[in-house]
Amino acid sequence: xxETNRGHIHPIxxxxxxxxxxxxxxxxxxxxxxxxxSEWYNFDALNVPKDHxxxxxxxxxxxxxxxxxxxxTHTSPVQxxxxxxxxxxxxxxxxxxxxxxxxFRNEATxxxxxxxxxxxxxxxxxxxxxxxxxxxxxxxxxxxxxxxASVEIRFRPSFFPFTEPSVEVDMRVxxxxxxxxxxDTWIEMMGAGMVHPSVLKNAGVDPEKYQGFAFGMGLDxxxxxxxxxxxxxxxxxxxxxxxxxx
Amino acid sequence: xxxxxxxxQTFFDAPLPDAAAIGDALTFxxxxxESTENVAGDDILDVKVTPNRGHDALSHxxxxxxxxxxxxxxxxxxxxxAVISLEPKTDAVKVAIxxxxxxxxxxxxxxxxxxxxxxxxxxxxRLESIGQxxxxxxxxxxxxxxxxxxxxxxxxxxxKLSSQNGHSLIVRKAKDxxxxxxxxxxxxxxxGAMLAIADGHTNEVVSIAGIKGGKPxxxxxTTSALILEAANWDGVLIRKTSQVLKLRTDASERFQQVIxxxxxxxxxxxxxxxxxxxxxxEIVGFVDEYPMPQGKREVAVSTEKVNHVLGTELSVEDVGxxxxxxxxxxxxxxxxxxxxxxxERLDITIPEDLxxxxxxxxxxxxxxxxxxxxxxNAPEVNANYYAAEQTREELMxxxxxxxxxxxxxxxxxxAVANKVDSVHxxxxxxxxxxxxxxxxxxxxxxxxxxxxxxxxxxIGTVWxxxxxxxxxxxxxxxxxPEEQIVKPEAGDTYNTLALSIxxxxxxxxxxxxxxxxxxxxxxxxxxxxAVLQIIRAAAGALLxxxxxxxxxxxxxxxxxxxxxxxxxxxxxxxxxLEKTLTDIxxxxxxxxxxxxxxxxxxEVR
Numbered sequence: 001x002x003e004t005n006r007g008h009i010h011p012i013x014x015x016x017x018x019x020x021x022x023x024x025x026x027x028x029x030x031x032x033x034x035x036x037x038s039e040w041y042n043f044d045a046l047n048v049p050k051d052h053x054x055x056x057x058x059x060x061x062x063x064x065x066x067x068x069x070x071x072x073t074h075t076s077p078v079q080x081x082x083x084x085x086x087x088x089x090x091x092x093x094x095x096x097x098x099x100x101x102x103x104f105r106n107e108a109t110x111x112x113x114x115x116x117x118x119x120x121x122x123x124x125x126x127x128x129x130x131x132x133x134x135x136x137x138x139x140x141x142x143x144x145x146x147x148x149a150s151v152e153i154r155f156r157p158s159f160f161p162f163t164e165p166s167v168e169v170d171m172r173v174x175x176x177x178x179x180x181x182x183x184d185t186w187i188e189m190m191g192a193g194m195v196h197p198s199v200l201k202n203a204g205v206d207p208e209k210y211q212g213f214a215f216g217m218g219l220d221x222x223x224x225x226x227x228x229x230x231x232x233x234x235x236x237x238x239x240x241x242x243x244x245x246x
Numbered sequence: 247x248x249x250x251x252x253x254x255q256t257f258f259d260a261p262l263p264d265a266a267a268i269g270d271a272l273t274f275x276x277x278x279x280e281s282t283e284n285v286a287g288d289d290i291l292d293v294k295v296t297p298n299r300g301h302d303a304l305s306h307x308x309x310x311x312x313x314x315x316x317x318x319x320x321x322x323x324x325x326x327x328a329v330i331s332l333e334p335k336t337d338a339v340k341v342a343i344x345x346x347x348x349x350x351x352x353x354x355x356x357x358x359x360x361x362x363x364x365x366x367x368x369x370x371x372r373l374e375s376i377g378q379x380x381x382x383x384x385x386x387x388x389x390x391x392x393x394x395x396x397x398x399x400x401x402x403x404x405x406k407l408s409s410q411n412g413h414s415l416i417v418r419k420a421k422d423x424x425x426x427x428x429x430x431x432x433x434x435x436x437x438g439a440m441l442a443i444a445d446g447h448t449n450e451v452v453s454i455a456g457i458k459g460g461k462p463x464x465x466x467x468t469t470s471a472l473i474l475e476a477a478n479w480d481g482v483l484i485r486k487t488s489q490v491l492k493l494r495t496d497a498s499e500r501f502q503q504v505i506x507x508x509x510x511x512x513x514x515x516x517x518x519x520x521x522x523x524x525x526x527x528e529i530v531g532f533v534d535e536y537p538m539p540q541g542k543r544e545v546a547v548s549t550e551k552v553n554h555v556l557g558t559e560l561s562v563e564d565v566g567x568x569x570x571x572x573x574x575x576x577x578x579x580x581x582x583x584x585x586x587x588x589x590e591r592l593d594i595t596i597p598e599d600l601x602x603x604x605x606x607x608x609x610x611x612x613x614x615x616x617x618x619x620x621x622x623n624a625p626e627v628n629a630n631y632y633a634a635e636q637t638r639e640e641l642m643x644x645x646x647x648x649x650x651x652x653x654x655x656x657x658x659x660x661a662v663a664n665k666v667d668s669v670h671x672x673x674x675x676x677x678x679x680x681x682x683x684x685x686x687x688x689x690x691x692x693x694x695x696x697x698x699x700x701x702x703x704x705i706g707t708v709w710x711x712x713x714x715x716x717x718x719x720x721x722x723x724x725x726x727p728e729e730q731i732v733k734p735e736a737g738d739t740y741n742t743l744a745l746s747i748x749x750x751x752x753x754x755x756x757x758x759x760x761x762x763x764x765x766x767x768x769x770x771x772x773x774x775x776a777v778l779q780i781i782r783a784a785a786g787a788l789l790x791x792x793x794x795x796x797x798x799x800x801x802x803x804x805x806x807x808x809x810x811x812x813x814x815x816x817x818x819x820x821x822x823l824e825k826t827l828t829d830i831x832x833x834x835x836x837x838x839x840x841x842x843x844x845x846x847x848x849e850v851r
Contacts, residue, residue: 007647007701013638014746020631024740027621030628034714035653035707036660036673051482063673064661071662096621102653102707106666115666116653124618131605132557132616139615155610156274157602159296165555165602167610168278179750194555197598211555227751238649238684238702240695241754246746 011223011246012118012235016100019120019219022144023098026137028122031097033078035104039068041077045202046162061106071104074216075121076162079195083125083203093210094126100219111231118219118235123195125205125212131155131165131194134213138192142171145226149175154186163193163214179228187225190217248376249309251289253394257310260319265289268313275316275606277303288375300503301592305396308590315571315607324573325395326590330511336531337412339473340446343535344418348441348480349455351507351536352417355518356404358471360384360527369524383524384465384472388517389496396505396590397476397513398497400453401521404471406463407445407452413473414446417455426451427461428493434458440487441479456484456501457493474521476514478507508540508589540589547597549581555601557616560608568604629734630716634705637718637732639743646703646720651680659711673709677719678727680704685721693761693819696793699723705732759790759821760832765851766843770799770810777814777848784842785835788827791819813851 009017020030033041042048043055053059061071078099086095099121109115124133135153142151152174155167170186178184192215197207220232227246229235234242255262262268269279269291277299280292295303302308307325314321332353339356343349362382364370369390370380376393380386388399407413420436427433434454436442441455445463453459456479465472481504488498511534518529549562562581569576569585574594576585587594594600605613638648654662657679658672665671674680681702688700701722708717719729768777774794782792796815818839820832843850 005643005645007642007645007703009638009642009744009746010648010650011746011748011751012650013648017635017743018745020740021742024625026618027623027625029625030631032628032630036709036714051485053485061665062663064663066660094621096618096625106664108666128554129618130555130557130616132614133618135613135615136617140617155613156278157276157296157606157610159298164596164598165605194598194601197596227748229751230753236650236652238651238680238687238704239691240647240649240688240697240700240702241691242751243647243649244695245751246748 008240008244008246010235010243011227011229012219014246015219015223015226016118016120018145019098019100019141022141023096023122026096026140028096028098028124031078031082031099032101033072033075033081033099035072035102036063037070037072037077039070041080042070042072042074045080045199046076047196047198047202048161052161059106061104073105074103075099075101075119076214076216078121079123079162079214080199080203082123083200083205087204093205093212094124094129095212096124098122109233111233114220114232114236116236117232120217120219120222122215122217123212124214125195125200125210127210129212131167131213134167134192134194134215137213138169138190138215142189145222146173146178149173149178153189155192158191158193160191160193162196162199163191164196166191166193168192169215181228182225189222190215192216247293247295247304249291249293249306250372250375251291252375253306253372254310254313257307257321258314258319259322262313262319263317265291271313271316272309274609274611276312285375286371290375297503298593300500301505302396302588302590304500304503306393307395311573315573318571325516326509326512326588328512330515332511332514332532332534334531336533338530339412339533340414341533341535342414342416342446343537344416345441346537348483349417349477350480350538350540351478351510351534352415353476353510353514353532353534353536354415355474355514355532356413356471356530357474357518357521357527358404358530360470360472360521360525362465362467362469362525366524382465382467384469384521387520387524388474391513391517391520392496392500395509395512395516396500397509397516398456398500399513399517400459400475400497401465402452402459402463402473402475403465403469404473405469407473408447410447415452415473415475416444416446416449417477418442418444420451420454424451426454428454428458429461429464430458431461434491434493437490440490441483443475454487454491454493455479457488457491457495457498470527472521474514474518476510476517478505478510480504504592506540506589506592507536543587543595544584545587545594545597545600546582546584547600548583551597552601552604555598556605556613558613560604564608565604568607569600572603572607574600574603627737627740629736630732632737632740633732633735634716634718635740635743636735637705638703641703641718641720644701646701646722649681649684649702649704650706651677651684651704653707655679658709660709675708675710676729677704677706677708677717678721678729681719681721682727685723689723693817694759694791694821696791701725753823755790755821755823757822757824757826759819760827760829762818762820762832762836763795763815764818764836764839764843765796765813765815767811767813767849767851768846770812772812772814774814778816780842780846781816781818781839784839785818785820786838788820788822788831788835789818790821791817793817 063069158168200207365386420440420442443453485502654670655674
């Protein structure tokens with residue numbers, strides 16, 4: 001009788017729902033793709049060379065008796081899948097998509113690492129989409145997400161095979177109502193950059209005519225910051241002591 | 247990679263700023279700094295060089311060059327700009343490369359008359375500052391050059407190599423099970439996939455190419471003539487060999503990133519000169535096997551393109567100055583730049599690489615913040631996500647709470663080939679199995695959660711032989727599990743659905759809890775919430791949950807007048823964040839509750 005009738009939503013589902021609401025209003029389409037992915041979409045099409053250390057056995061889950069098949073290590077393969085399908089349907093850019101979804105890394109788990117976790121990918125491609133638009137888009141998203149606080153972002157140089165230039169994005173949340181752990185501290189949020197011309201080319205998009213930005217952010221980490229969650233393993237614990245707080 | 251501030255200073259006349267300022271300059275314009283520590287009056291920065299710059303930036307020279315570009319401090323001189331000649335040639339050492347695809351260059355210097363001994367203080371201090379051990383003046387000289395300009399080197403004791411009208415070195419594939427005793431006193435067993443340097447006369451392996459030299463031909467106090475080697479090796483070969491042998495060295499770390507074969511000459515020249523300075527002797531001559539020299543590379547970009555990609559309004563001068571600061575020689579025609587890429591910068595191949603150079607040296611804080619223009623079309627509604635959201639709402643409305651369980655299972659139709667922890671190697675073929683286990687774990691916490699029944703749902707991916715499907719499943723204590731496919735559903739627009747209203751997550755105790763019930767007679771008309779508040783206050787800090795679970799009224803037989811009184815039953819849950827609670831502690835808390843009830847004039851049933 002004490003029980004509320006309505007069940008609880010998982011914080012990741014709530015976060016995806018919120019991200020979709022914010023990005024939909026900016027013209028972004030929710031796109032998805034398979035979790036069991038080909039090496040082509042997960043690596044080659046994204047300009048990750050055959051002999052890249054990330055393709056070694058340790059980091060990637062390969063599937064038994066199915067060569068060329070991996071559990072996707074990021075949501076980026078959907079960039080190529082989406083653009084390719086649009087081009088095949090005769091729909092050239094502009095494109096704007098987000099790709100929230102599960103990804104996998106073959107590593108030991110601890111309070112900050114999970115073998116399965118959630119990411120959100122963003123991609124905007126057009127004739128004039130620049131790195132300045134990436135800054136504006138992320139600033140807008142994070143401001144909406146941390147309502148009532150002032151959010152600053154900054155870029156640092158980085159490297160990813162599928163973006164050039166590549167940046168690391170830090171966030172700082174300022175305001176009296178911000179949890180102490182977050183307040184006034186620069187926090188590394190995601191990798192991003194301008195889509196590498198080879199990625200556009202691999203998707204059938206003319207890199208001479210079009211350019212755009214992409215970013216990939218860990219949703220588990222975002223949820224942890226947003227709600228002060230102290231152990232990433234809670235996300236997949238299926239423990240109502242956790243879920244029922246949301 | 248450890249970088250010494252004092253070492254960096256040797257590249258500049260002007261004094262460098264303090265370690266914090268150096269760290270910031272690198273962080274925002276080049277590379278992340280993992281840590282900075284002060285060791286014996288020097289600052290040691292741990293610089294995390296990005297994988298694209300492993301070609302050229304794993305040295306003090308490279309970091310100094312970056313720093314000079316970022317801070318605008320002129321370099322004394324750039325050792326890699328010098329014109330190097332490996333002269334005179336000698337035929338006292340013969341070099342043959344059997345696999346030129348894996349060894350693009352092999353250079354040696356034959357030096358005789360050296361006196362091997364301890365290194366001077368300055369050299370020992372340099373090496374020790376970055377965590378290296380000083381060995382002797384010859385070996386230290388080769389290591390110094392590697393950490394200074396990035397070219398790994400190796401010195402063989404010529405007297406310990408065989409000689410028949412001179413020495414002979416062959417670069418060849420190792421044979422399966424071929425053995426070599428390394429300088430680290432470990433025996434390495436090679437495979438046919440590895441590359442070795444062998445004594446051409448005896449065919450004995452004297453070095454594992456690019457990774458580790460052999461003990462029998464190593465430098466020691468008896469050495470008087472030596473063969474100094476600076477070569478270039480295939481990155482993938484070195485990485486794979488290093489993995490198989492479980493042997494990572496400072497040399498293998500550099501070669502596996504692929505470095506320019508041009509660098510070998512600079513490394514050999516610098517190391518040979520340093521050895522003469524420290525150990526005396528004279529250079530007999532050089533050998534340079536370089537079958538396919540690296541070509542000259544040019545990459546072009548326009549100022550317009552730079553601004554278009556970055557969203558900036560840089561002038562032609564801004565772009566030209568950025569290239570100049572970075573030491574990128576360029577020719578300018580109008581707003582077009584053609585950069586002649588320095589040999590060591592193997593990372594620069596397309597115009598976007600140059601755009602990144604401009605952006606990072608000027609600083610990403612110079613990139614403006616721009617809103618995206620309005621999108622010409624309405625976004626599509628994703629039929630899979632739309633259907634999942636509809637299902638999620640329906641199940642929550644029915645009282646199910648959402649969980650995510652692992653996709654890895656003990657049974658299934660497809661399996662992972664290489665799971666690190668090797669437990670649960672299958673990909674789940676249903677959700678119900680995982681949910682049923684989750685249900686079992688949650689049932690124990692029902693009282694703590696204040697639930698009369700645990701009901702869970704999950705929406706997630708499962709795998710069958712045929713492929714990948716999205717399922718939704720429910721489990722509950724009093725019902726049969728159900729599972730079905732979530733079929734895509736077209737929608738015109740997403741419904742605006744409620745978000746979690748949680749503000750902050752509170753960590754929960756990992757320790758067991760204790761449940762106590764209490765039933766009280768209170769006067770009719772008493773407010774159960776007010777009673778509960780008094781109980782909560784009396785129960786103290788260990789009370790984590792208290793709820794009314796039963797209530798009824800009856801006439802009070804003691805008055806005989808049919809006066810009605812109220813029975814309230816509460817369930818109290820006690821738990822500590824720090825330890826497993828004992829009955830004694832729960833009892834003490836209950837005593838406080840009983841005594842407060844008495845004070846209030848309530849009767850404990």
